[in-house]
């Protein structure tokens with residue numbers, strides 16, 4: 001009888017110890033939410049790196065579940081984008097450093113660090129860097145499928161991308177609609 005009592009006491013104490021240990025483990029384990037992401041520029045891979053633009057993905061399409069893509073874009077001096085519009089996407093450009101000129105729906109501004117521009121769908125816009133320093137932008141592209149555009153482009157070689165038919169197809173799929181100015 002006494003033996004049984006001792007044994008059950010030991011079991012109760014043992015259960016308390018195990019529960020206590022489990023509580024400690026749970027409380028010190030960081031709570032990781034699925035899909036969350038930290039962005040550190042030095043560690044982020046470069047997804048586009050040509051003579052004119054260097055792009056890194058701050059928040060990807062998958063992480064935001066397609067809501068938006070956030071990009072870090074470094075425009076080299078002399079870079080410009082001709083007038084175009086996006087039928088299904090909006091863009092917000094926040095200038096971190098450097099200077100650039102933006103024209104949206106005919107309204108033109110020289111932008112410096114801290115300035116931002118929101119471009120709704122179907123608004124014709126163009127941009128160019130000013131001065132001899134690169135312009136660093138944070139771009140919020142919504143809906144978030146910028147990465148799928150990049151993946152699509154990777155299927156073509158640089159030579160193939162020069163083919164007018166491929167160019168046209170990519171522009172259409174990537175929702176990049178060039179505005180041809182009347183002479």
Ligand SMILES: [Zn+2]
Nearest residue numbers: 084086091125
């Ligand atoms: Zn655009």
